Amino acid sequence: MLISLRKLERSYPIASGRTWVLRNISLDVAAGEFVSVTGPSGSGKSSLLNVLGMMDSQWQGEYFLDGSPVHACTPAQRQRLQRASIGFIFQQYHLLADLTVAENLELPLSYRDMPAAQRRARVAEMLDRFQNVAKRDLFPSQLSGGQQQLVAVARALITQPRVILADEPTGALHSEQGQMIMQTLKQLNVEGATIIQVTHNGEYAALGSRRLELFDGWLQTG
Template identity: 55%
Template sequence: MTAPLIKLNHIERSYPLGKQQFTYVLRDINLEIEEGDFVSVMGPSGAGKSTLLHLLGMHDFGWTGEFFLDETPVHRLKPKERTTLRNEQVGFVFQNYNLLDDLTVYENLDIPLSYRRYSKSERTALVADTLDRFSIVGKKDLYPRQLSGGQQQLVSIARAVIAKPKLILADEPTGNLHSGQAEEIMQLFKKLNTEGTTIIQVTHSETNAAHGNRVIQLRDGWIIK
């Protein structure tokens, strides 16, 4: 039996409120996610969904407990090692796309590769492949403000997968899109998942969650299902 892609043991995340007082955002999280899963994290506002996602994306280091990613003990890694691991394994998709305003579509796709020290020729080839794969070749010289919301999210997903991560984390990826566009994005996630990428998305939408194979419900920082 192979080890899970993600394993969380007794993870807790709190913020100080005052002297000796804390507010807990995640409580005793124990979770395993297998490679190839398409997981939807659901729950009301303030339940800790985004916090969990950023924890998994190694953007946040202020938690306690054990976190294994592909058998690597993240909790024992130094910040720089965590960044390296994140760059190798994780792609991120945001609700509001978070494309860089002053860069073209092409340059936005190139950015993650440049941070992963790919060579110039490798980057050119990968960006060209990705533009083709997502059918956005015609838009490569446009700036984000010249695209519709759906197109921007498409670029954002393309950017998340360009470095071939094992895991895609998506924070309400269709939150700013109308239903037609949302359905297209979910189909795209489904396709990526079918091709082997593990996907964890935070969503409020039952319809979106239905595209996945597993739902995790959070409430007040606890996993309730």
């Protein structure tokens, strides 16, 4: 299994005790799967994605990523694992406004101590692949929402991650752009990428090979 969660729980302290956002989650995701996580607002979808993406480390239980026990890793080990394995796509794209398209793409590589020549080559390849060569020197504000999300997808892929985590990737797009992004993700999955997406949209959820539903932090189906 690429991802294995065992009895994973996440809670936050509140005045009257704790509030639980993930409860007793056990889950396996194989390499090459396209998993859609759905559920109402506050059900724990984004929290699950944050745990999987190692953006959050305050949880209990077991998490194995490609055999590595994340729950037993030191912060530094987790960061290494995250850099090697995870690519993020956000609902609000989260491109850095003062960086150009090419610089946004280069950003994850710059955190991985890759030599500059290699970085440039990888950026050029990704711009080419997503047909963004002409836009390489534009800033995010000069792009449409769909174009920005395409850049964000390219940015998630540029480090060649084992898993792409997409948190409502079409949430801020109109339907036509949403379709285009989902087709891109589907194509990536066909090419072998493992994708876990959070979505409210039933149609887009159906594009995945498996669907998980969360309710009040509990996993309903598996």
